[in-house]
Amino acid sequence: MEANDELSMSDRFDSWLEGELAEGYTRFGNRRLPAGAAYRSSERLRSTMLATKVVVVFAAIVLALVATTAIAAAAATGSPNPVVWAQYMKNVVTTCKDQLQSGQHGIGQCVSAAARQKGAQEREQHSNGQGHSRKSPSQSALPSSAP
């Protein structure tokens, strides 16, 4: 009998509890869904951040390449002027092509030999305390022999 009373009291409590909760939440009301869900904006933010990262990394790579090329070209020609570098490379390529014997192909070795030789020359000048000479590109060192 007591167990039955306890059960019925528990049931009554459950039903009172459910009624109170329902009433409380009715007062609280249904909230209108925010137009721009927060997770949507976080997704947009994430893709924007990713795109920005890609652009920054790409820009950094391009800058590094340009800087390396500029330093290498300036070291090889002894001039910071890109016009001088272009002229120097043009001369090297022309000379290397002229040195090719008939039937031979490829001037890569010749060009890199010219760059090495020029680099060594610059280093020697530096160690002698002469600094960069402002020779014209036509006076630049070129390999004495064909590759």
Add this chain to the structure above:
Amino acid sequence: MAEQDFNPGSLDDFDRLYRSSYNRVLYTLYGILGDQAAAEDCTHDAFVRAFKAWKSWKPDAPAEAWLHRIAINVAYTYARRRRLGEVGQLVRRLGRPAPTADPADVAETSDLFRALRRLPYEQAAVIILRHHHGYTNREIAFALGAPESTIASRLAKAKKRLRDELRWPDAPGQVVTRPDTAVVLEDGSQR
């Protein structure tokens, strides 16, 4: 809880889950935290976290219970931080009178919700999930990350504590009208 089919990682399905569960999750967090603004913030935060983990959701448990698990954790972290903040405030205002609660808040909140707020958050969550959302013990177990047997005893403890706190059956909802307390209005009617 209405079972729905969702595909993990599907944006459309997550939108559907958001639309169907937003208010239910918000209600749960409001019941636990007793603060509407905090409940809304935590609900948004929970959806952001759930969205990030949506690809890894496994359909072996209901999506809404999974969402509740994330949301309840967010609310718990929030409540812990708030408690720490309150301790700091208490130390700062030692000797000064404590600020009184906003009368509007007191009027809007029922005794039950005030009592729920005083329960440990996992007991309050069990009550709301079972008696408002109609979750089964298995679903509650998943939402709270606890075994089903623990849920059953937690539910019994929570109800006992609520009954004691509200002095049920003499709870506010069980008011017995006595003739000497009736208010007689000017037009002769009684209230």
